Amino acid sequence: MTGRELHWEIDGQDVAVRIEESTAGGIFRFGEQNIPFTYISRHRHGGWVSVDGKPHEFYVLQDRGSHTVWLDGRTYRLERANKGRPSEAAELARGDCRITALMPGRILRIEVAVGDTVAEKQILATMESMKMETSLLAPMAGRVAAIHCRPGQIVEMGELLIVIEE
């Protein structure tokens, strides 16, 4: 038996689980529950595990701390809790809001300039991806503090585009 403890972030809570396993199976400890499981088979992306006598097929894909789990016809998304992670909000002055790219794509137009006052839901920029375009809207009223992109620029998902301050 080898044991390991993992932390998941579920509904904003840090949830600790512990696995004690051998090659055939083991015990999954979660809160007060001790759940025995048996492996039926395993492969690179998942396996087949029996819990309480019921078999469950699963696939898991890891992307850094994010885990996508396919189990019995449904998909779940789980995040590893990372206590040491510097909070993004802490890097910013209070009340600031970062507009990031929802999709990899191309910036078509920027509708505001630094210093502009914007209303909630006002269009800040328009971007295009996969033959579709969408507007990036101000999530709150405020002032444009910074613009980190220009028309025509190819951006990655999550790239910082615009900062709005209260």
Added chain:
Amino acid sequence: MIRKILIANRGEIAIRISHTLREMGIAAAGLFTDPDSEALHRRSMDEAHRIESYLDANEIVRVALECGANAVHPGYGFLSESTSLSSACEKAGITFIGPQTETIRSMGDKLEARRLMQAAGVPVLPAWESNPPASEYPVLVKAVGGGGGKGMRLVQKPSELADAMAAAAREAGNAFNDARVFIEKYVTKPRHIELQVVGDTHGNVVHAFERECSIQRRHQKIIEETPSPAVSPELRATMGATAVAAAKAVAYRGAGTVEFILDAEGRHYFLEMNTRLQVEHPVTEMTTGIDLVREQVRIAEGHPISFKQADLRQTGHSIECRIYAEVPEENFRPDTGTIAVFRPPTGPGVRLDCGVEEGSSVTIDYDPLMAKLIVWAPTRDAAIERMKRSLHDFVLLGVRTNIEFLGRIISSRDFASGNLDTHLIDRNAALLHSPAGTLPIEALLAASLSASPATNGASSSFSNVWTSGAWRNT
């Protein structure tokens, strides 16, 4: 005699066309761009040639001439309904697998199409060039050269008309290089019903029954089926005769589709004609036994249609679901990524027209349609159960998909009742989200078994869905 066909398309449709060609003993030549250099469709052809863009008609014709293809199949989308490819083929002496250039041109102009259809006795919706009587509101402003919801505006009252027409004209001008708009009566609870037609060069036209395509998001169909639960045998006969009259009015050659709006009172009106193979053509193939691509090729070779109207029967029921790389919960934003796990459903009555496999990249360059899942069963209820089972079995990880969302629509009471209209998704916004509920302990176990012992790096964070407006087709 056609020896080699250049397939001027990509993804699932290029592969589907190549299947029939290989069965017919015709060489399939394909095209790929740089982002598609490792795409599945490139490897599904007898040969494939690199081009800059699927939208360059001259480049496509040059490749056809160089590789010795004597016909070009445009598939759907891209250049299939643009006269540039059909006329470039004509000039080069290459067979274009589709209707005559003049048919594509006249059906691409919504006002001219309306005029031609009206003259042929096909019912059309009331329309105006400007200022409809106040009693006719709400009305729809539409682009003359448009499609896919571009240049379209719903107008509730006369005071809003001028602004809506200006905005629609601007959008249409940008999208289609044609800023003309017109006003059409708005049907409040429309069903979208289309008729498959096939015409040959000998003047024969037959219809292969209807497809119901009322389940749409962003004016794009996502679930199609045949027979339509709204179409009685009498209505089918009437709409079939109307579709044949419509096709005869333009001496239609090849496979085409006449789209109708069916209103709540069961009256049908001509919407537009699609002068190509439709995305949803497989449901017709499953219930009639016709191979529409084979028929297209034979007609292009000058053969008469291989069946008569009286030979055709609808057997059983077929449903198609379009599998997109997108996130329904977030305004249907398209997603990209590499497919890490791909295990499609199998079994009796299950067909998958698919453009991806494990390892495929879904990029920002093209439409996010990855595959079409089609089922057949003897009855509509059995087809619904089969589709539910197939969607349940479909594992595709690495890019977000609409698979579970499709499952929720298929399992909804509205869908089961057959009481469909194009606003079903807007009305059932709850279907957009997975049902709330606790995470099953088995999912937490599965994640924990697979997780590496140490946390590595922060998860990427990106802004909330509410910073984005709706996605629009361009």
